[in-house]
Amino acid sequence: MKVLLVDHVNAIAEDILKKAGIEPVVKKTMPEDELCKVIGEYDGIILRNHTHLTKKVLDCAVKLKVIARAGVGVDNIDVDYASQKRIWVINSPDGNTEATAEHTIAMILAVSRKIPQAYEKLKSGIFDRTQFVGNELYGKNLGVIGFGKIGSRVAEIANVLGMNVLVFDPFASVDKINSAGYKKFEYLDELLKISDYITVHVPKNKETINLINKENIYNIKKGAKIINCARGGIVNEEALKEALNSGHISGAALDVFVDEPNIKDSPLFGCSDSLVMVPHLGASTIEAQIKVAKDTAEQVADVLSGKQPCTPVNKII
Numbered sequence: 001m002k003v004l005l006v007d008h009v010n011a012i013a014e015d016i017l018k019k020a021g022i023e024p025v026v027k028k029t030m031p032e033d034e035l036c037k038v039i040g041e042y043d044g045i046i047l048r049n050h051t052h053l054t055k056k057v058l059d060c061a062v063k064l065k066v067i068a069r070a071g072v073g074v075d076n077i078d079v080d081y082a083s084q085k086r087i088w089v090i091n092s093p094d095g096n097t098e099a100t101a102e103h104t105i106a107m108i109l110a111v112s113r114k115i116p117q118a119y120e121k122l123k124s125g126i127f128d129r130t131q132f133v134g135n136e137l138y139g140k141n142l143g144v145i146g147f148g149k150i151g152s153r154v155a156e157i158a159n160v161l162g163m164n165v166l167v168f169d170p171f172a173s174v175d176k177i178n179s180a181g182y183k184k185f186e187y188l189d190e191l192l193k194i195s196d197y198i199t200v201h202v203p204k205n206k207e208t209i210n211l212i213n214k215e216n217i218y219n220i221k222k223g224a225k226i227i228n229c230a231r232g233g234i235v236n237e238e239a240l241k242e243a244l245n246s247g248h249i250s251g252a253a254l255d256v257f258v259d260e261p262n263i264k265d266s267p268l269f270g271c272s273d274s275l276v277m278v279p280h281l282g283a284s285t286i287e288a289q290i291k292v293a294k295d296t297a298e299q300v301a302d303v304l305s306g307k308q309p310c311t312p313v314n315k316i317i
Helices: 012-019 032-041 055-060 079-084 097-113 115-123 149-160 174-179 188-194 237-246 286-304
Strands: 002-005 023-026 044-047 066-069 088-090 141-145 164-168 197-200 224-228 249-254 275-277
Touching: 002 012, 002 032, 012 023, 012 286, 032 055, 044 286, 055 079, 066 286, 079 088, 088 286, 097 115, 097 149, 097 197, 097 224, 097 249, 097 275, 097 286, 141 149, 141 188, 149 164, 164 188, 237 249
Parallel strands: 002 023, 002 044, 044 066, 066 088, 141 164, 141 197, 197 224, 224 249, 249 275
Antiparallel strands: none
């Protein structure tokens, strides 16, 4: 049996597969047509978020039994079609939690204290403190949209920093949120109106695309800041550009974009000095990459030996 590893999955996955008697084959990220030519050789695939498993690719995957996403989000995989073809889709829902939560807090601090902008100015040889006066986090309202593993961990760290945590998540219980010392909001607009910072931690799907959009972005408290370390498109890029340029939103920090890696095609590219942008680094820690590679490789080995996966995304009947 052979398993394809793409998107720079940590090498620990290779060792685990070899010990299970499975041949790992490492290749670079491939476009759809190139992937279609080779995918038929493999019993499994481990990928991150760069490779897209479309219907066209899955139709060519005649031997494929398992797709393993080394991370959480599976929006680059046609899960429904994989289920129709009786292919397991698994992920690693815990491996990236700490890395992404810490990265979110780092982005909040970066946009608050204008750290990237100050660094660029100093690097150019200009020592100027006057234009980089920022904001403190202590006592500010942090609106957390999505109270899953990452959102709840962000809330926990923010609470230690003295922020007031406000939560919008229709699926999280009031008792769970209240017991942590936070306040739950039943309606998104209510949270938007009083949050000084808004951070999104929801999966990308039909319900969450453009969750922050041209209509409700102006319901956000004037001068607030937006952080997105979840998925591109949850915050509408054109709407954010307009709100930044008008001054209604005082700053934003984005780790993710609609069209990655084609950042120059984004309406946000170069649109505002108050925008912090980094290239999808939320899970990019040594520790997180080892965790997700180990987790997914072990599950792939289990599936290919006839066992059930621990964290399936779909159901195979």
